[in-house]
Amino acid sequence: MAGASPIELALGPCLFNWSADRLLDFYKQIAAEAPVDRVYLGEVVCGKRMPYNDPVWPDAIAVLTSAGKEVVLSTLAQPVNKRERDILAQQAAYDMPIEINDMSMVPACRDRTFTAGPFLNIYNEASLGFLTNRGAVSWCPPVELPLASIQKIAALVPEVDVELFAFGRLPLALSSRCYHARAHGLRKDSCQFVCEKDPDGMDIATLDGTRFLAANGIQTLSDACHYSGLSSGQLKATGIRRLRLSPHSLGMVEVLTEFRTFLDGGIDAQELEARLTAMNLPGPLCNAYLSGDPGWKKTALPA
Protein backbone atom coordinates (compact mmCIF):
# COMPACT_ATOMS: atom_id res chain seq x y z
CA MET A 1 0.00 0.00 0.00
CA ALA A 2 1.02 3.62 -0.45
CA GLY A 3 1.51 4.07 3.30
CA ALA A 4 2.67 7.25 4.97
CA SER A 5 5.43 8.23 2.56
CA PRO A 6 4.66 11.39 0.56
CA ILE A 7 3.47 11.23 -3.04
CA GLU A 8 6.56 11.63 -5.24
CA LEU A 9 6.95 13.92 -8.22
CA ALA A 10 8.46 12.88 -11.53
CA LEU A 11 9.33 14.95 -14.59
CA GLY A 12 8.39 13.04 -17.75
CA PRO A 13 10.59 12.87 -20.85
CA CYS A 14 10.54 15.97 -23.05
CA LEU A 15 8.33 15.01 -25.99
CA PHE A 16 9.26 18.01 -28.14
CA ASN A 17 12.20 18.79 -30.40
CA TRP A 18 14.18 21.16 -28.21
CA SER A 19 17.72 22.04 -29.18
CA ALA A 20 20.62 20.40 -27.36
CA ASP A 21 21.48 23.67 -25.62
CA ARG A 22 17.94 24.23 -24.48
CA LEU A 23 17.66 20.67 -23.14
CA LEU A 24 20.88 20.92 -21.17
CA ASP A 25 19.95 24.32 -19.69
CA PHE A 26 16.54 22.91 -18.81
CA TYR A 27 17.91 19.91 -16.93
CA LYS A 28 20.54 22.04 -15.16
CA GLN A 29 17.78 24.29 -13.88
CA ILE A 30 15.63 21.33 -12.85
CA ALA A 31 18.60 19.82 -11.01
CA ALA A 32 19.32 23.07 -9.19
CA GLU A 33 15.84 24.30 -8.35
CA ALA A 34 13.00 21.81 -8.81
CA PRO A 35 11.42 19.77 -5.99
CA VAL A 36 11.34 16.62 -8.13
CA ASP A 37 12.25 13.08 -7.10
CA ARG A 38 12.62 11.37 -10.46
CA VAL A 39 13.49 12.67 -13.93
CA TYR A 40 12.84 10.75 -17.15
CA LEU A 41 14.93 11.78 -20.11
CA GLY A 42 15.75 10.52 -23.59
CA GLU A 43 14.12 10.75 -27.03
CA VAL A 44 10.72 9.07 -27.05
CA VAL A 45 8.98 10.40 -30.17
CA CYS A 46 11.25 10.48 -33.22
CA GLY A 47 14.47 8.57 -33.88
CA LYS A 48 15.54 11.22 -36.40
CA ARG A 49 16.09 13.66 -33.51
CA MET A 50 18.49 11.32 -31.72
CA PRO A 51 21.77 12.35 -33.38
CA TYR A 52 21.10 15.93 -32.25
CA ASN A 53 20.08 15.38 -28.64
CA ASP A 54 22.16 12.27 -27.84
CA PRO A 55 25.26 14.30 -26.81
CA VAL A 56 23.20 16.04 -24.11
CA TRP A 57 22.24 13.00 -22.06
CA PRO A 58 25.54 12.12 -20.30
CA ASP A 59 25.85 15.68 -18.97
CA ALA A 60 22.18 15.92 -18.06
CA ILE A 61 22.32 12.58 -16.24
CA ALA A 62 25.44 13.68 -14.34
CA VAL A 63 24.02 17.01 -13.20
CA LEU A 64 20.65 15.52 -12.17
CA THR A 65 22.24 12.57 -10.37
CA SER A 66 24.59 14.74 -8.39
CA ALA A 67 21.58 16.83 -7.34
CA GLY A 68 20.07 13.66 -5.86
CA LYS A 69 17.45 13.04 -8.55
CA GLU A 70 16.67 9.50 -9.68
CA VAL A 71 17.28 9.55 -13.45
CA VAL A 72 15.37 7.14 -15.70
CA LEU A 73 16.17 6.71 -19.39
CA SER A 74 12.91 6.77 -21.36
CA THR A 75 13.02 4.96 -24.69
CA LEU A 76 11.59 5.32 -28.18
CA ALA A 77 7.84 4.60 -28.45
CA GLN A 78 7.81 3.54 -32.09
CA PRO A 79 11.16 2.22 -33.32
CA VAL A 80 11.09 1.69 -37.07
CA ASN A 81 14.52 1.08 -38.54
CA LYS A 82 17.62 -0.98 -37.80
CA ARG A 83 19.47 1.98 -36.27
CA GLU A 84 16.64 2.67 -33.84
CA ARG A 85 16.32 -1.03 -32.95
CA ASP A 86 20.05 -1.24 -32.26
CA ILE A 87 19.84 1.80 -29.99
CA LEU A 88 17.05 0.15 -27.98
CA ALA A 89 19.14 -3.01 -27.58
CA GLN A 90 22.09 -0.94 -26.33
CA GLN A 91 19.90 1.04 -23.95
CA ALA A 92 18.51 -2.15 -22.41
CA ALA A 93 22.06 -3.01 -21.34
CA TYR A 94 22.79 0.35 -19.67
CA ASP A 95 23.42 0.32 -15.95
CA MET A 96 20.65 2.79 -15.13
CA PRO A 97 16.86 2.64 -14.65
CA ILE A 98 14.91 2.59 -17.92
CA GLU A 99 11.34 3.11 -19.09
CA ILE A 100 10.09 1.04 -22.01
CA ASN A 101 7.46 2.43 -24.38
CA ASP A 102 7.28 -0.38 -26.93
CA MET A 103 6.97 -4.17 -26.58
CA SER A 104 10.17 -4.46 -28.65
CA MET A 105 12.06 -3.83 -25.42
CA VAL A 106 10.54 -6.61 -23.32
CA PRO A 107 12.84 -9.44 -24.48
CA ALA A 108 15.96 -7.25 -24.13
CA CYS A 109 14.96 -6.45 -20.53
CA ARG A 110 14.63 -10.08 -19.44
CA ASP A 111 17.40 -9.77 -16.83
CA ARG A 112 16.56 -6.36 -15.45
CA THR A 113 13.77 -4.23 -14.00
CA PHE A 114 11.99 -1.45 -15.89
CA THR A 115 9.19 1.11 -15.83
CA ALA A 116 6.28 0.32 -18.14
CA GLY A 117 5.64 3.63 -19.91
CA PRO A 118 2.33 5.27 -20.93
CA PHE A 119 2.78 4.25 -24.59
CA LEU A 120 2.39 0.54 -23.76
CA ASN A 121 -1.11 -0.86 -24.02
CA ILE A 122 -1.57 -1.95 -20.42
CA TYR A 123 -5.27 -1.63 -19.70
CA ASN A 124 -5.87 -4.32 -17.05
CA GLU A 125 -4.43 -6.18 -14.07
CA ALA A 126 -3.62 -9.33 -16.07
CA SER A 127 -1.40 -7.57 -18.61
CA LEU A 128 0.36 -5.52 -15.90
CA GLY A 129 0.80 -8.69 -13.83
CA PHE A 130 2.33 -10.37 -16.87
CA LEU A 131 4.85 -7.55 -17.33
CA THR A 132 5.56 -7.52 -13.59
CA ASN A 133 6.71 -11.13 -13.90
CA ARG A 134 9.09 -9.93 -16.59
CA GLY A 135 10.60 -7.09 -14.61
CA ALA A 136 8.14 -4.15 -14.51
CA VAL A 137 8.46 -2.42 -11.12
CA SER A 138 6.78 0.86 -12.00
CA TRP A 139 3.91 1.74 -14.35
CA CYS A 140 2.57 4.93 -15.89
CA PRO A 141 -0.89 4.05 -17.32
CA PRO A 142 -2.05 5.10 -20.82
CA VAL A 143 -3.46 8.63 -20.53
CA GLU A 144 -7.00 7.60 -21.52
CA LEU A 145 -7.32 5.01 -18.73
CA PRO A 146 -9.81 6.24 -16.08
CA LEU A 147 -8.90 6.46 -12.39
CA ALA A 148 -11.46 3.77 -11.58
CA SER A 149 -9.53 1.31 -13.74
CA ILE A 150 -6.17 2.43 -12.38
CA GLN A 151 -7.46 1.92 -8.85
CA LYS A 152 -8.61 -1.65 -9.61
CA ILE A 153 -5.30 -2.52 -11.24
CA ALA A 154 -3.22 -0.93 -8.47
CA ALA A 155 -5.13 -2.95 -5.86
CA LEU A 156 -4.61 -6.20 -7.75
CA VAL A 157 -0.93 -5.62 -8.61
CA PRO A 158 0.28 -3.89 -5.41
CA GLU A 159 3.96 -4.66 -6.01
CA VAL A 160 4.09 -2.09 -8.84
CA ASP A 161 4.59 1.65 -8.26
CA VAL A 162 1.81 3.47 -10.09
CA GLU A 163 2.65 6.87 -11.57
CA LEU A 164 -0.16 9.08 -12.87
CA PHE A 165 0.26 11.39 -15.87
CA ALA A 166 -0.66 14.61 -14.06
CA PHE A 167 0.37 17.62 -16.13
CA GLY A 168 0.83 18.58 -19.75
CA ARG A 169 -0.59 18.16 -23.22
CA LEU A 170 -1.84 14.58 -23.51
CA PRO A 171 0.12 12.31 -25.84
CA LEU A 172 -2.78 10.90 -27.88
CA ALA A 173 -1.47 9.20 -31.01
CA LEU A 174 1.54 8.01 -32.99
CA SER A 175 1.78 7.57 -36.74
CA SER A 176 4.38 6.65 -39.32
CA ARG A 177 3.54 9.91 -41.07
CA CYS A 178 5.06 13.18 -39.87
CA TYR A 179 2.36 15.86 -39.58
CA HIS A 180 4.83 18.64 -39.04
CA ALA A 181 6.52 17.75 -42.32
CA ARG A 182 3.15 17.38 -44.07
CA ALA A 183 1.95 20.78 -42.84
CA HIS A 184 5.13 22.32 -44.24
CA GLY A 185 4.74 20.59 -47.61
CA LEU A 186 7.57 18.16 -46.78
CA ARG A 187 7.88 14.45 -46.11
CA LYS A 188 9.23 12.60 -43.10
CA ASP A 189 12.35 11.47 -44.92
CA SER A 190 13.27 15.05 -45.84
CA CYS A 191 11.59 16.84 -42.93
CA GLN A 192 14.22 19.54 -42.31
CA PHE A 193 13.37 19.06 -38.62
CA VAL A 194 10.58 21.65 -38.83
CA CYS A 195 9.14 20.33 -35.54
CA GLU A 196 11.85 22.36 -33.76
CA LYS A 197 9.79 25.49 -34.53
CA ASP A 198 7.12 24.47 -32.01
CA PRO A 199 8.53 23.84 -28.51
CA ASP A 200 5.06 22.84 -27.22
CA GLY A 201 3.76 21.32 -30.47
CA MET A 202 2.02 22.90 -33.47
CA ASP A 203 -1.46 24.17 -32.61
CA ILE A 204 -4.29 22.57 -34.58
CA ALA A 205 -7.74 24.18 -34.58
CA THR A 206 -11.08 23.16 -36.08
CA LEU A 207 -12.34 25.03 -39.16
CA ASP A 208 -14.51 27.22 -36.91
CA GLY A 209 -11.48 28.21 -34.87
CA THR A 210 -11.86 26.00 -31.80
CA ARG A 211 -8.54 24.88 -30.35
CA PHE A 212 -8.32 21.10 -30.60
CA LEU A 213 -5.01 19.25 -30.99
CA ALA A 214 -1.26 19.75 -31.31
CA ALA A 215 1.16 18.06 -33.71
CA ASN A 216 4.65 17.06 -32.68
CA GLY A 217 6.26 15.26 -35.61
CA ILE A 218 4.73 11.77 -35.83
CA GLN A 219 2.90 12.38 -32.57
CA THR A 220 -0.47 14.06 -31.97
CA LEU A 221 -1.19 15.60 -28.59
CA SER A 222 -4.14 17.39 -27.05
CA ASP A 223 -4.34 21.15 -27.30
CA ALA A 224 -5.65 21.32 -23.74
CA CYS A 225 -3.29 20.91 -20.82
CA HIS A 226 -4.26 17.97 -18.64
CA TYR A 227 -3.78 18.19 -14.89
CA SER A 228 -4.64 16.15 -11.85
CA GLY A 229 -5.93 18.09 -8.85
CA LEU A 230 -6.24 14.99 -6.67
CA SER A 231 -4.92 15.43 -3.13
CA SER A 232 -2.25 13.19 -1.62
CA GLY A 233 -4.96 11.38 0.37
CA GLN A 234 -7.04 10.74 -2.77
CA LEU A 235 -3.99 9.55 -4.70
CA LYS A 236 -2.97 7.17 -1.94
CA ALA A 237 -6.51 5.80 -1.74
CA THR A 238 -6.32 5.13 -5.49
CA GLY A 239 -2.97 3.33 -5.14
CA ILE A 240 -0.96 6.06 -6.87
CA ARG A 241 2.54 6.77 -5.54
CA ARG A 242 3.92 9.31 -7.97
CA LEU A 243 2.79 12.05 -10.37
CA ARG A 244 4.34 12.60 -13.79
CA LEU A 245 4.56 16.17 -15.05
CA SER A 246 5.32 16.47 -18.75
CA PRO A 247 7.81 19.21 -19.80
CA HIS A 248 6.55 22.32 -21.58
CA SER A 249 8.19 25.63 -22.39
CA LEU A 250 6.63 27.46 -19.44
CA GLY A 251 8.48 27.46 -16.10
CA MET A 252 8.53 23.79 -15.14
CA VAL A 253 10.33 24.55 -11.89
CA GLU A 254 7.35 26.68 -10.91
CA VAL A 255 4.87 24.00 -12.00
CA LEU A 256 6.70 21.32 -10.01
CA THR A 257 6.88 23.66 -7.01
CA GLU A 258 3.13 24.35 -7.11
CA PHE A 259 2.36 20.62 -7.30
CA ARG A 260 4.72 19.91 -4.39
CA THR A 261 3.08 22.61 -2.29
CA PHE A 262 -0.36 21.21 -3.19
CA LEU A 263 0.59 17.60 -2.40
CA ASP A 264 2.05 18.72 0.94
CA GLY A 265 -1.25 20.43 1.83
CA GLY A 266 0.06 24.00 1.48
CA ILE A 267 -2.67 24.96 -1.02
CA ASP A 268 -5.96 23.33 -2.02
CA ALA A 269 -6.98 22.02 -5.46
CA GLN A 270 -8.79 25.26 -6.32
CA GLU A 271 -5.67 27.28 -5.58
CA LEU A 272 -3.48 24.87 -7.57
CA GLU A 273 -5.80 25.32 -10.52
CA ALA A 274 -5.77 29.10 -10.13
CA ARG A 275 -1.99 29.24 -9.99
CA LEU A 276 -1.59 26.94 -13.00
CA THR A 277 -4.13 28.96 -14.98
CA ALA A 278 -2.16 32.13 -14.26
CA MET A 279 0.89 30.59 -15.94
CA ASN A 280 1.63 30.49 -19.66
CA LEU A 281 -0.05 27.11 -20.22
CA PRO A 282 0.10 25.52 -23.70
CA GLY A 283 -3.70 25.24 -23.65
CA PRO A 284 -6.70 25.46 -21.32
CA LEU A 285 -6.78 23.02 -18.40
CA CYS A 286 -8.57 19.67 -18.83
CA ASN A 287 -8.84 16.57 -16.65
CA ALA A 288 -11.86 14.49 -17.68
CA TYR A 289 -9.94 11.38 -18.76
CA LEU A 290 -9.56 10.76 -15.02
CA SER A 291 -13.33 10.31 -14.67
CA GLY A 292 -13.71 8.31 -17.90
CA ASP A 293 -15.15 11.26 -19.83
CA PRO A 294 -13.95 12.94 -23.06
CA GLY A 295 -10.35 13.94 -22.30
CA TRP A 296 -10.69 17.58 -23.39
CA LYS A 297 -13.31 18.38 -20.78
CA LYS A 298 -12.74 19.81 -17.37
CA THR A 299 -14.88 18.27 -14.68
CA ALA A 300 -15.17 18.53 -10.94
CA LEU A 301 -13.55 15.37 -9.63
CA PRO A 302 -14.89 13.93 -6.37
CA ALA A 303 -13.22 15.69 -3.44
Add this chain to the structure above:
Amino acid sequence: MELVCPAGTPAALRAAADAGADAIYCGFADETNARNFPGLNFSPEELSVSVAYAHERGAKVLVAINTFAQAGSTDLWTKAVDNAAACGADAIIAADIAVLDHAATRHPDVRLHLSVQAAANTPEAIRFYTETFGVRRVVLPRVFSVNEIAALNREIDVETEVFVFGGLCVMTEGRCSLSSYATGKSPNLTGVCSPPDHVDYAEDETGRMKARLGGFTIDCFERGEPAGYPTLCKGRFSAMGHSGYLFEDPVSLNAFELLEELAKAGVTALKIEGRQRGKAYIASVVSAFRKAVDGLSGGADASAAISALKAMSEGGQQTTGSYRKTWR
Protein backbone atom coordinates in the same frame (compact mmCIF):
# COMPACT_ATOMS: atom_id res chain seq x y z
CA MET B 1 -1.69 -15.56 -50.93
CA GLU B 2 -4.66 -16.12 -48.68
CA LEU B 3 -7.58 -13.71 -48.97
CA VAL B 4 -8.92 -12.67 -45.54
CA CYS B 5 -12.34 -11.00 -45.68
CA PRO B 6 -14.53 -9.15 -43.17
CA ALA B 7 -17.98 -10.10 -41.90
CA GLY B 8 -20.08 -8.02 -39.52
CA THR B 9 -23.14 -10.28 -39.80
CA PRO B 10 -23.83 -13.95 -40.58
CA ALA B 11 -25.25 -12.82 -43.96
CA ALA B 12 -22.00 -10.99 -44.78
CA LEU B 13 -20.03 -14.06 -43.73
CA ARG B 14 -22.04 -16.25 -46.10
CA ALA B 15 -21.56 -13.69 -48.87
CA ALA B 16 -17.79 -13.66 -48.30
CA ALA B 17 -17.59 -17.46 -48.25
CA ASP B 18 -19.68 -17.70 -51.44
CA ALA B 19 -17.53 -15.06 -53.15
CA GLY B 20 -14.33 -17.03 -52.61
CA ALA B 21 -12.80 -15.85 -49.33
CA ASP B 22 -10.06 -18.14 -48.01
CA ALA B 23 -10.70 -16.90 -44.50
CA ILE B 24 -13.31 -14.65 -42.90
CA TYR B 25 -12.80 -12.63 -39.75
CA CYS B 26 -15.57 -11.54 -37.41
CA GLY B 27 -16.20 -10.75 -33.75
CA PHE B 28 -18.69 -11.12 -30.92
CA ALA B 29 -21.39 -8.49 -30.34
CA ASP B 30 -19.68 -6.76 -27.43
CA GLU B 31 -16.65 -4.62 -26.61
CA THR B 32 -14.21 -7.51 -27.07
CA ASN B 33 -13.71 -6.57 -30.71
CA ALA B 34 -12.56 -3.40 -32.42
CA ARG B 35 -15.75 -2.94 -34.50
CA ASN B 36 -18.18 -2.72 -31.62
CA PHE B 37 -20.99 -0.97 -33.49
CA PRO B 38 -24.74 -1.38 -32.89
CA GLY B 39 -26.36 -4.07 -35.05
CA LEU B 40 -23.05 -5.68 -35.93
CA ASN B 41 -21.28 -8.88 -34.96
CA PHE B 42 -22.12 -12.38 -33.79
CA SER B 43 -23.61 -14.26 -30.86
CA PRO B 44 -21.82 -17.54 -29.98
CA GLU B 45 -24.74 -19.45 -31.55
CA GLU B 46 -24.49 -17.44 -34.79
CA LEU B 47 -20.75 -18.02 -34.82
CA SER B 48 -21.16 -21.82 -34.51
CA VAL B 49 -23.59 -21.95 -37.43
CA SER B 50 -21.38 -19.58 -39.47
CA VAL B 51 -18.24 -21.63 -38.84
CA ALA B 52 -20.05 -24.71 -40.15
CA TYR B 53 -21.19 -22.79 -43.25
CA ALA B 54 -17.68 -21.47 -43.96
CA HIS B 55 -16.03 -24.84 -43.40
CA GLU B 56 -18.42 -26.49 -45.88
CA ARG B 57 -17.09 -24.04 -48.47
CA GLY B 58 -13.47 -24.50 -47.54
CA ALA B 59 -13.13 -21.14 -45.78
CA LYS B 60 -11.65 -20.57 -42.34
CA VAL B 61 -13.15 -18.36 -39.63
CA LEU B 62 -10.90 -16.07 -37.60
CA VAL B 63 -12.42 -14.48 -34.51
CA ALA B 64 -11.20 -11.01 -33.56
CA ILE B 65 -11.04 -10.52 -29.78
CA ASN B 66 -8.73 -7.62 -30.30
CA THR B 67 -9.54 -4.88 -27.84
CA PHE B 68 -7.85 -4.43 -24.49
CA ALA B 69 -9.64 -6.13 -21.61
CA GLN B 70 -11.18 -3.76 -19.09
CA ALA B 71 -9.68 -3.63 -15.62
CA GLY B 72 -11.65 -5.83 -13.25
CA SER B 73 -13.73 -7.32 -16.11
CA THR B 74 -11.19 -9.46 -17.95
CA ASP B 75 -13.68 -12.37 -17.70
CA LEU B 76 -15.64 -10.97 -20.64
CA TRP B 77 -12.53 -11.29 -22.82
CA THR B 78 -11.37 -14.69 -21.58
CA LYS B 79 -14.94 -16.01 -21.97
CA ALA B 80 -14.95 -14.71 -25.56
CA VAL B 81 -11.77 -16.69 -26.23
CA ASP B 82 -13.37 -19.81 -24.69
CA ASN B 83 -16.51 -19.27 -26.79
CA ALA B 84 -14.53 -18.81 -30.00
CA ALA B 85 -12.63 -22.03 -29.33
CA ALA B 86 -15.86 -23.88 -28.53
CA CYS B 87 -17.46 -22.62 -31.76
CA GLY B 88 -14.66 -24.19 -33.80
CA ALA B 89 -12.88 -20.98 -34.80
CA ASP B 90 -9.77 -21.61 -36.88
CA ALA B 91 -7.87 -18.79 -35.19
CA ILE B 92 -8.24 -16.06 -32.60
CA ILE B 93 -6.99 -12.55 -33.43
CA ALA B 94 -5.86 -10.75 -30.28
CA ALA B 95 -3.79 -7.75 -29.18
CA ASP B 96 -3.94 -7.64 -25.38
CA ILE B 97 -1.28 -9.57 -23.46
CA ALA B 98 -3.98 -10.73 -21.07
CA VAL B 99 -6.08 -12.19 -23.92
CA LEU B 100 -3.08 -13.73 -25.69
CA ASP B 101 -1.88 -15.29 -22.45
CA HIS B 102 -5.28 -16.82 -21.75
CA ALA B 103 -5.61 -18.20 -25.27
CA ALA B 104 -2.07 -19.61 -25.31
CA THR B 105 -2.47 -21.22 -21.88
CA ARG B 106 -6.02 -22.57 -22.12
CA HIS B 107 -6.37 -23.24 -25.84
CA PRO B 108 -2.90 -24.13 -27.10
CA ASP B 109 -4.40 -25.98 -30.07
CA VAL B 110 -6.20 -22.89 -31.45
CA ARG B 111 -4.11 -20.74 -33.81
CA LEU B 112 -3.30 -17.29 -32.52
CA HIS B 113 -2.97 -14.27 -34.81
CA LEU B 114 -1.57 -11.00 -33.52
CA SER B 115 -4.00 -8.16 -34.23
CA VAL B 116 -2.90 -4.96 -35.92
CA GLN B 117 -4.02 -3.30 -32.67
CA ALA B 118 -0.91 -4.72 -30.96
CA ALA B 119 1.23 -2.49 -33.24
CA ALA B 120 4.11 -4.98 -33.38
CA ASN B 121 6.39 -3.20 -35.82
CA THR B 122 9.86 -4.59 -35.18
CA PRO B 123 11.30 -8.13 -35.42
CA GLU B 124 11.96 -7.89 -31.66
CA ALA B 125 8.33 -7.08 -30.84
CA ILE B 126 7.08 -9.79 -33.20
CA ARG B 127 9.45 -12.37 -31.69
CA PHE B 128 8.22 -11.40 -28.23
CA TYR B 129 4.68 -12.38 -29.26
CA THR B 130 5.64 -15.50 -31.21
CA GLU B 131 8.02 -16.87 -28.58
CA THR B 132 5.85 -15.98 -25.58
CA PHE B 133 2.40 -16.91 -26.87
CA GLY B 134 3.06 -19.09 -29.91
CA VAL B 135 1.54 -16.52 -32.27
CA ARG B 136 1.43 -18.01 -35.78
CA ARG B 137 0.58 -14.92 -37.81
CA VAL B 138 1.12 -11.18 -37.37
CA VAL B 139 -1.19 -8.60 -38.89
CA LEU B 140 1.29 -5.84 -39.68
CA PRO B 141 0.70 -2.28 -38.50
CA ARG B 142 0.24 0.15 -41.36
CA VAL B 143 3.60 1.79 -40.96
CA PHE B 144 5.68 -0.16 -43.48
CA SER B 145 6.61 0.31 -47.10
CA VAL B 146 6.61 -2.83 -49.29
CA ASN B 147 10.42 -2.97 -49.19
CA GLU B 148 10.35 -2.80 -45.41
CA ILE B 149 7.81 -5.65 -45.30
CA ALA B 150 10.17 -7.75 -47.44
CA ALA B 151 13.09 -6.96 -45.13
CA LEU B 152 10.96 -7.73 -42.06
CA ASN B 153 9.86 -11.08 -43.46
CA ARG B 154 13.50 -12.05 -43.92
CA GLU B 155 14.10 -11.45 -40.21
CA ILE B 156 11.10 -13.24 -38.72
CA ASP B 157 9.80 -16.79 -38.82
CA VAL B 158 6.05 -16.21 -38.73
CA GLU B 159 3.29 -15.57 -41.28
CA THR B 160 2.45 -11.94 -42.06
CA GLU B 161 -0.90 -10.49 -43.08
CA VAL B 162 -1.34 -6.99 -44.53
CA PHE B 163 -4.32 -4.75 -45.21
CA VAL B 164 -4.97 -4.19 -48.91
CA PHE B 165 -8.38 -2.57 -49.14
CA GLY B 166 -10.89 -0.44 -47.23
CA GLY B 167 -10.77 2.11 -44.44
CA LEU B 168 -7.31 3.40 -43.66
CA CYS B 169 -6.12 4.32 -40.20
CA VAL B 170 -3.69 7.19 -40.50
CA MET B 171 -2.46 6.79 -36.96
CA THR B 172 -0.77 3.57 -35.90
CA GLU B 173 -3.62 1.26 -34.88
CA GLY B 174 -3.65 0.49 -31.18
CA ARG B 175 -1.73 3.67 -30.46
CA CYS B 176 -4.42 6.27 -30.94
CA SER B 177 -6.64 7.91 -28.33
CA LEU B 178 -7.91 10.79 -30.49
CA SER B 179 -11.44 9.39 -30.44
CA SER B 180 -11.65 9.19 -26.64
CA TYR B 181 -10.23 12.70 -26.34
CA ALA B 182 -13.26 14.01 -28.27
CA THR B 183 -15.91 11.50 -27.18
CA GLY B 184 -14.73 9.37 -24.25
CA LYS B 185 -14.79 6.26 -26.47
CA SER B 186 -11.85 4.81 -28.38
CA PRO B 187 -10.66 1.63 -30.09
CA ASN B 188 -8.54 0.53 -27.13
CA LEU B 189 -11.08 1.42 -24.45
CA THR B 190 -14.38 0.41 -26.05
CA GLY B 191 -13.73 -0.96 -29.54
CA VAL B 192 -15.04 2.08 -31.43
CA CYS B 193 -13.58 5.09 -33.23
CA SER B 194 -15.48 8.32 -33.92
CA PRO B 195 -18.70 6.66 -32.64
CA PRO B 196 -22.02 7.60 -34.34
CA ASP B 197 -23.75 8.49 -31.05
CA HIS B 198 -21.33 11.43 -30.74
CA VAL B 199 -21.84 12.66 -34.32
CA ASP B 200 -24.08 15.53 -35.33
CA TYR B 201 -24.51 17.77 -38.36
CA ALA B 202 -25.27 21.46 -37.95
CA GLU B 203 -25.78 24.24 -40.47
CA ASP B 204 -23.87 27.45 -39.77
CA GLU B 205 -25.08 31.01 -40.50
CA THR B 206 -23.78 30.87 -44.10
CA GLY B 207 -25.56 27.61 -44.92
CA ARG B 208 -22.48 25.45 -44.71
CA MET B 209 -22.91 22.05 -43.08
CA LYS B 210 -20.63 21.23 -40.20
CA ALA B 211 -19.96 17.55 -39.46
CA ARG B 212 -19.10 17.32 -35.79
CA LEU B 213 -17.74 14.71 -33.41
CA GLY B 214 -18.13 15.28 -29.69
CA GLY B 215 -19.00 18.89 -30.54
CA PHE B 216 -15.77 19.49 -32.51
CA THR B 217 -16.17 20.44 -36.17
CA ILE B 218 -14.30 17.75 -38.08
CA ASP B 219 -15.25 18.96 -41.55
CA CYS B 220 -17.37 21.60 -43.23
CA PHE B 221 -19.30 21.28 -46.50
CA GLU B 222 -20.72 23.83 -48.91
CA ARG B 223 -24.47 23.84 -49.53
CA GLY B 224 -25.30 20.93 -51.82
CA GLU B 225 -21.95 19.24 -51.31
CA PRO B 226 -22.37 15.74 -49.82
CA ALA B 227 -21.47 15.87 -46.13
CA GLY B 228 -19.08 13.07 -45.20
CA TYR B 229 -18.88 11.17 -41.93
CA PRO B 230 -16.70 12.99 -39.37
CA THR B 231 -13.96 10.40 -38.82
CA LEU B 232 -11.58 12.39 -36.65
CA CYS B 233 -8.27 11.86 -38.49
CA LYS B 234 -9.84 12.40 -41.95
CA GLY B 235 -11.16 15.88 -41.21
CA ARG B 236 -10.11 19.36 -42.26
CA PHE B 237 -8.35 21.46 -39.66
CA SER B 238 -6.24 24.57 -39.57
CA ALA B 239 -2.64 25.05 -38.50
CA MET B 240 -0.18 27.87 -39.16
CA GLY B 241 -2.92 29.89 -40.84
CA HIS B 242 -3.71 27.21 -43.43
CA SER B 243 -6.70 24.89 -43.58
CA GLY B 244 -6.75 21.41 -45.05
CA TYR B 245 -6.61 17.71 -44.46
CA LEU B 246 -3.87 17.90 -41.88
CA PHE B 247 -3.64 14.17 -41.19
CA GLU B 248 -5.06 12.51 -44.29
CA ASP B 249 -7.37 13.19 -47.18
CA PRO B 250 -10.72 11.34 -47.11
CA VAL B 251 -9.25 8.43 -49.03
CA SER B 252 -9.39 4.71 -48.56
CA LEU B 253 -6.72 2.08 -49.02
CA ASN B 254 -6.46 0.15 -52.26
CA ALA B 255 -3.22 -1.76 -52.71
CA PHE B 256 -4.35 -3.78 -55.75
CA GLU B 257 -1.47 -2.46 -57.82
CA LEU B 258 0.96 -3.83 -55.24
CA LEU B 259 -0.35 -7.41 -54.98
CA GLU B 260 2.54 -8.84 -56.94
CA GLU B 261 5.11 -6.89 -54.92
CA LEU B 262 3.46 -7.99 -51.67
CA ALA B 263 3.63 -11.63 -52.80
CA LYS B 264 7.33 -11.21 -53.55
CA ALA B 265 7.79 -9.55 -50.15
CA GLY B 266 6.74 -12.85 -48.57
CA VAL B 267 3.30 -11.83 -47.34
CA THR B 268 1.05 -14.81 -46.47
CA ALA B 269 -2.35 -13.16 -46.35
CA LEU B 270 -4.17 -10.11 -47.70
CA LYS B 271 -6.75 -8.47 -45.50
CA ILE B 272 -9.81 -6.51 -46.57
CA GLU B 273 -11.17 -4.00 -44.05
CA GLY B 274 -14.91 -3.44 -43.60
CA ARG B 275 -16.79 -5.45 -40.98
CA GLN B 276 -19.28 -2.57 -40.88
CA ARG B 277 -20.11 -3.06 -44.59
CA GLY B 278 -23.21 -4.75 -46.01
CA LYS B 279 -23.25 -8.13 -47.71
CA ALA B 280 -23.55 -6.71 -51.25
CA TYR B 281 -20.37 -4.66 -50.79
CA ILE B 282 -18.58 -7.66 -49.25
CA ALA B 283 -19.63 -9.92 -52.13
CA SER B 284 -18.39 -7.55 -54.82
CA VAL B 285 -15.08 -6.61 -53.14
CA VAL B 286 -14.27 -10.21 -52.25
CA SER B 287 -15.02 -11.54 -55.72
CA ALA B 288 -13.00 -8.75 -57.35
CA PHE B 289 -10.02 -9.50 -55.12
CA ARG B 290 -10.50 -13.24 -55.68
CA LYS B 291 -10.13 -12.62 -59.44
CA ALA B 292 -7.18 -10.30 -58.91
CA VAL B 293 -5.33 -12.78 -56.66
CA ASP B 294 -6.13 -15.74 -58.94
CA GLY B 295 -5.04 -13.68 -61.93
CA LEU B 296 -1.77 -13.02 -60.18
CA SER B 297 -1.03 -16.69 -59.60
CA GLY B 298 -2.50 -17.89 -62.90
CA GLY B 299 -1.19 -15.09 -65.08
CA ALA B 300 -4.69 -14.14 -66.22
CA ASP B 301 -5.70 -10.53 -66.84
CA ALA B 302 -7.21 -9.06 -63.65
CA SER B 303 -7.63 -5.50 -64.93
CA ALA B 304 -11.44 -5.64 -65.10
CA ALA B 305 -11.61 -6.84 -61.51
CA ILE B 306 -9.26 -4.07 -60.48
CA SER B 307 -11.25 -1.31 -62.17
CA ALA B 308 -14.29 -2.61 -60.34
CA LEU B 309 -12.42 -2.17 -57.05
CA LYS B 310 -11.51 1.41 -57.88
CA ALA B 311 -15.20 2.31 -58.04
CA MET B 312 -15.95 0.98 -54.58
CA SER B 313 -14.13 3.38 -52.29
CA GLU B 314 -15.34 6.34 -50.28
CA GLY B 315 -15.63 9.16 -52.78
CA GLY B 316 -13.63 7.10 -55.26
CA GLN B 317 -10.35 8.46 -53.85
CA GLN B 318 -7.77 5.82 -53.10
CA THR B 319 -4.26 5.56 -51.76
CA THR B 320 -1.62 2.89 -51.36
CA GLY B 321 -0.91 4.43 -47.94
CA SER B 322 2.36 3.64 -46.20
CA TYR B 323 3.24 0.91 -48.74
CA ARG B 324 4.81 3.72 -50.78
CA LYS B 325 7.50 5.41 -48.73
CA THR B 326 6.53 8.88 -49.99
CA TRP B 327 3.26 8.67 -47.98
CA ARG B 328 5.13 9.57 -44.80
